[in-house]
Amino acid sequence: MIESIERIVQEHRFFAGMDAGFVALVSGCAKNARFDPGQYLFHEGDSADWFFLLRNGSVAIELRDPARGAVTVQTLHEGELCGLSWLVPPYRWTYDARAIEQVRAIAVDAACLRRKSEADPRLGYDMMKRFMPPLVERLQAARMQMIDIYGAHD
Amino acid sequence: MAPMTDAFSAASVADPMIPRVARVVRRKREIADVVTLEIEGGAFDFAPGQFNMLTAFGVGEAAISVSGDPANRTRLIHTIRAVGAVSRALKELHVGEPIGLRGPFGRGWPMREAEGRDVIVVAGGLGLAPLRPALYRLFAEREKYGRILLLFGARSPADILFRDELEAWRGRLDIEVEATVDHARGEWCGNVGVVTTLLSRAQFDAANALAMLCGPEIMMRFVANALLERGVAQERIYLSMERNMKCAIGWCGHCQFGPVFICRDGPVFPYSQLRGLIGKKEI
Numbered sequence: 001m002i003e004s005i006e007r008i009v010q011e012h013r014f015f016a017g018m019d020a021g022f023v024a025l026v027s028g029c030a031k032n033a034r035f036d037p038g039q040y041l042f043h044e045g046d047s048a049d050w051f052f053l054l055r056n057g058s059v060a061i062e063l064r065d066p067a068r069g070a071v072t073v074q075t076l077h078e079g080e081l082c083g084l085s086w087l088v089p090p091y092r093w094t095y096d097a098r099a100i101e102q103v104r105a106i107a108v109d110a111a112c113l114r115r116k117s118e119a120d121p122r123l124g125y126d127m128m129k130r131f132m133p134p135l136v137e138r139l140q141a142a143r144m145q146m147i148d149i150y151g152a153h154d
Numbered sequence: 155m156a157p158m159t160d161a162f163s164a165a166s167v168a169d170p171m172i173p174r175v176a177r178v179v180r181r182k183r184e185i186a187d188v189v190t191l192e193i194e195g196g197a198f199d200f201a202p203g204q205f206n207m208l209t210a211f212g213v214g215e216a217a218i219s220v221s222g223d224p225a226n227r228t229r230l231i232h233t234i235r236a237v238g239a240v241s242r243a244l245k246e247l248h249v250g251e252p253i254g255l256r257g258p259f260g261r262g263w264p265m266r267e268a269e270g271r272d273v274i275v276v277a278g279g280l281g282l283a284p285l286r287p288a289l290y291r292l293f294a295e296r297e298k299y300g301r302i303l304l305l306f307g308a309r310s311p312a313d314i315l316f317r318d319e320l321e322a323w324r325g326r327l328d329i330e331v332e333a334t335v336d337h338a339r340g341e342w343c344g345n346v347g348v349v350t351t352l353l354s355r356a357q358f359d360a361a362n363a364l365a366m367l368c369g370p371e372i373m374m375r376f377v378a379n380a381l382l383e384r385g386v387a388q389e390r391i392y393l394s395m396e397r398n399m400k401c402a403i404g405w406c407g408h409c410q411f412g413p414v415f416i417c418r419d420g421p422v423f424p425y426s427q428l429r430g431l432i433g434k435k436e437i
Binding site for chain 2: 060061068069070071072073074075077079100140141144145147148149150151
């Protein structure tokens with residue numbers, strides 16, 4: 001059975017409780033996406049044209065360091081959101097995202113959703129409320145990683 | 155006059171401040187700056203979560219949690235990270251050398267209260283060592299508990315403590331083990347991120363769960379908050395605290411934490427007892 005994008009979006013935990021009309025607006029910007037292990041969802045510096053609702057599989061968020069190569073700073077899993085840069089100008093990725101295993105996702109066209117959000121601020125506000133918690137959680141996680149809590153401190 | 159050794163032994167029984175002499179019988183390097191010492195020198199009884207004061211003779215004494223199996227009464231196991239002069243000297247002890255020992259001290263993990271409940275064990279870094287005796291007990295009496303989850307966070311894959319044992323536990327079908335690291339290179343295929351991310355994906359009955367937390371204080375604060383948000387009662391979230399312990403029996407006051415002494419009243423406390431204190435930098 002082929003699941004409709006709208007139903008998948010509606011059932012994704014990130015969109016839990018969303019108004020049906022908004023779900024239809026978001027779904028109108030969405031499509032299915034699949035990535036093989038090792039394939040990149042996007043690269044640092046690229047334009048943030050999409051974000052992804054992960055349905056299966058895991059994604060590594062990587063930063064490239066000339067001395068150490070790719071360093072993974074976070075992994076994302078089923079039910080999570082991959083990509084926040086689409087929401088904030090200049091809409092460019094600041095990290096790489098690589099599929100660790102086969103990934104199935106809903107890819108949402110960022111420009112399309114930004115246009116709809118500008119046209120209907122209620123949708124924009126709803127999206128903002130949904131994106132702020134993961135943004136803040138990731139900021140908090142980055143702070144804890146930055147202070148190296150497990151390091152040996154005299 | 156009695157020989158010196160006899161007087162020393164007699165005093166050990168009567169005076170909790172005088173260490174007895176034990177001997178290192180095995181030494182294992184775990185990760186950088188961390189060793190596990192196995193000690194013999196009598197019968198040892200302790201509850202999971204308790205600690206001993208270990209002496210490196212001529213250098214000093216440090217409070218170190220027991221990391222071995224409480225069912226093993228003939229050999230005492232401690233896992234030590236070299237962070238100061240005493241712990242560095244303890245880490246350098248070799249097989250056959252003497253080590254001073256006072257203890258066990260303090261209140262340990264609430265094993266009895268955990269019976270009949272889902273048990274969430276969250277360890278960060280070296281915090282896995284004081285939790286390992288509780289894990290041994292949980293596994294030995296598996297039928298007494300609901301789900302058992304072990305969530306472990308470390309700095310990097312190279313800093314994962316007891317790695318072989320964690321792998322073996324991961325292979326068991328009756329417990330759930332998840333590990334995460336703060337950052338990793340390409341060869342690591344596991345989770346990357348703070349330990350609270352594991353908690354957000356964990357399945358358990360919050361209304362009937364008990365949590366045991368040990369690791370850096372800041373980690374425990376955030377994990378405790380995440381558990382509260384999931385609906386775990388603050389009275390059933392237990393933390394093992396660390397402060398500057400000197401006497402281990404509540405006399406000297408070095409480990410005073412507000413109205414309690416960590417050595418005597420802890421090191422394990424319910425979060426409900428610490429909630430108003432743990433975030434205050436003045437304490």
